[in-house]
Amino acid sequence: MAIANMTDMLIKARAGKYAVGAFNILDYNSFKAVVDAASELNAPVIVQISVKTVKLWGYDAIVSWYRQLSENVKVPVAMHLDHCKDIDVIENCIKAGWTSVMIDASSKPFEENMKLTRQVVEMATSANVSVEAELGEIGGVEDDIVVAEENAHLADPAKAELFCQEIDLQCFAPAIGTAHGVYKGEPKIDFDRLKTIAGRTPVPLALHGGTGLSSDVFRKCISLGCAKVNISTQLKHAFINEFVKYHQAHPNEYEPVKVLAAQYEQLKQEVKENIEFFGSSGKGE
Ligand SMILES: [Zn+2]
Numbered sequence: 001m002a003i004a005n006m007t008d009m010l011i012k013a014r015a016g017k018y019a020v021g022a023f024n025i026l027d028y029n030s031f032k033a034v035v036d037a038a039s040e041l042n043a044p045v046i047v048q049i050s051v052k053t054v055k056l057w058g059y060d061a062i063v064s065w066y067r068q069l070s071e072n073v074k075v076p077v078a079m080h081l082d083h084c085k086d087i088d089v090i091e092n093c094i095k096a097g098w099t100s101v102m103i104d105a106s107s108k109p110f111e112e113n114m115k116l117t118r119q120v121v122e123m124a125t126s127a128n129v130s131v132e133a134e135l136g137e138i139g140g141v142e143d144d145i146v147v148a149e150e151n152a153h154l155a156d157p158a159k160a161e162l163f164c165q166e167i168d169l170q171c172f173a174p175a176i177g178t179a180h181g182v183y184k185g186e187p188k189i190d191f192d193r194l195k196t197i198a199g200r201t202p203v204p205l206a207l208h209g210g211t212g213l214s215s216d217v218f219r220k221c222i223s224l225g226c227a228k229v230n231i232s233t234q235l236k237h238a239f240i241n242e243f244v245k246y247h248q249a250h251p252n253e254y255e256p257v258k259v260l261a262a263q264y265e266q267l268k269q270e271v272k273e274n275i276e277f278f279g280s281s282g283k284g285e
Pocket residue numbers: 083138142180208209230
């Protein structure tokens with residue numbers, strides 16, 4: 001039984017200075033690629049679902065994939081709702097069988113963010129569901145949430161400390177300069193801010209906007225306390241590019257099963273590369 005929430009895997013990751021990969025999936029095939037990659041590398045893993053994907057397939061279908069794919073693997077697999085502003089969707093996910101949720105009230109004033117996050121924690125804790133919250137605003141586009149560069153702002157360390165002290169979070173996402181989507185130019189990561197925040201709270205930190213960061217940036221962020229690294233854009237690109245590539249290489253073949261198999265292999269390989277890189281390979285026990 002490998003249905004798990006994020007709590008233990010992230011505590012161990014932060015203490016061991018590695019990170020658990022959190023990979024956004026789109027369908028059964030990509031879900032299977034992520035779980036199989038983690039299982040083959042004996043790594044804990046987080047499967048992330050965006051609100052858009054929840055709305056496409058429905059709660060019960062996604063939970064049925066989760067149970068079917070994760071129940072019989074040895075490694076812990078958490079299923080996490082990515083960036084969600086809607087309390088009703090969060091509540092439905094908790095009831096349906098998600099083991100982890102993210103409340104993203106980062107666009108609200110600080111007090112309001114705390115209030116909404118606290119409300120979600122109360123709802124989640126009784127169901128043994130872990131919670132991630134965000135402070136500051138991470139730039140770029142994630143799902144239907146668009147944060148223009150001029151509106152993105154970094155997390156204030158004093159507020160971060162208070163936020164984590166007041167609310168019992170399993171994961172905290174402070175905005176430190178990373179962005180969702182594809183980076184235009186060199187990302188400006190505020191490592192000092194990350195270091196200060198990590199020094200003020202033991203809560204495992206999440207690094208959003210992982211796609212396109214250099215290996216040095218990853219290494220540094222993980223060594224400074226990032227225990228969860230989100231990878232979404234990279235897998236979206238692999239998902240579509242592999243389809244196109246297969247069809248271009250075999251223009252007269254119309255066997256969808258072969259295309260899906262190629263897509264699965266590509267996604268699995270990219271997930272594995274990330275897991276190896278984050279240092280969570282072999283940490284599945
Ligand atoms: Zn994010």
